[in-house]
Amino acid sequence: MRLLLISNSTNAGEAYLGWPRPHIQSFMQGTGVKDILFIPYAGVGLTTEGDQASFDRYEVRVQAVFSELGLNIRSIHHEPDPVGAVREAAAIAVGGGNTFYLVKRLQELGIMEAIRERVLQGAHYMGWSAGSNVACPSLRTTNDMPIVEPPSFHCMGLIPFQINPHYLDANPEGHGGETRQQRIEEFLIANREMKVAGLREATFLQLEGNRLSLGGSRPMRLFQFGQEPRELMPGDDLQFLMG
């Protein structure tokens, strides 16, 4: 199995999908695959003209970046048979946006399970933000607002732990709400057997076969119930997360 799970598309003030470009390129290099099935369903509000227009715009935006890398995307929202399109895909990219919006549609179209099966068969999978969250067992560590109600919180479970994308250490000034760490600690109280990888911006996890590694320029913060959070660096052994 091959996974590229990216925390965030875009660092503040940088170009769209700027920092992950070399990592996407190296992930696809040597695969012989140029055509990627794109899943735009997390995209809400790229326009107010309805979902189709919003997904169209999302596709154009991502294509502009992938073209520079010599890659073509074809968005699944054009497909009359989305499950069939997944079954034929050699590579799949799931874009970020709202995780609930994404999960609702993946489940309703039956492609949550189809993508899982296809990736287990060897299709290359990349996702950023919400697209990384849905590779986890469930959506329960998303930061997104639950703007729609999906049939369930169940996701692909391609990895056995949860990612919290856009992990951040600080709270906005003057804000009395929970910090991200507190939120994750609450998740662990309710889900004691789970591990959570706080994936800071400009970082990613990559799985090659069963070998997991952290990439990017910052450490990852790992949370387990009843243990102090641990900082893990690129190069550290992460195999215990796959156990």
Next chain:
Amino acid sequence: MRLLLISNSTNAGEAYLGWPRPHIQSFMQGTGVKDILFIPYAGVGLTTEGDQASFDRYEVRVQAVFSELGLNIRSIHHEPDPVGAVREAAAIAVGGGNTFYLVKRLQELGIMEAIRERVLQGAHYMGWSAGSNVACPSLRTTNDMPIVEPPSFHCMGLIPFQINPHYLDANPEGHGGETRQQRIEEFLIANREMKVAGLREATFLQLEGNRLSLGGSRPMRLFQFGQEPRELMPGDDLQFLMG
């Protein structure tokens, strides 16, 4: 119907339930009611020793504040018949914490509907943060992490619009995620008929009969699909929100 819907329990750096004390006192004044049924189910992680210990601790913390106001609370988690306890309550206070955790238990115990009915019959209702969210039609504008999966997102619908508690204008520095306004605008794209009240910290909404008013020291930011957000001040006419 009487509702006191408070954005947040505690401003950064202040005492627990500090700023809302005079508003809770004046809400209860003249009602003749001193005993309040407390709903602690949003409280997760007050201790790691399990839910009962966590709810016990939550009750003690809230009782310490309410005692100063001459009010007694009795937490529903001690009740063998929670629905019966709701049906006999003259006043109900729903504490903040994790909205998903709260909604799951309210629905599973059958007290979401029981509280709704009791408040429509005249029981005084107060809530803060998650406790304000559940007075809305659904939990879809919470900021909380979906750490558990409730049977549905359906809430009490005591008011016909959504509250976003802890509404904040800024994003943490260096964070590339959505601002709160962007999240609410995405909610509106998916739910075009809804109105959302962005309730900043240290503010509250109060309903007396059918008369809605904003209290506290800051304006509220109102969001509707296809319209510019509006700032509403304490004293402004909010009746259109109840229509």
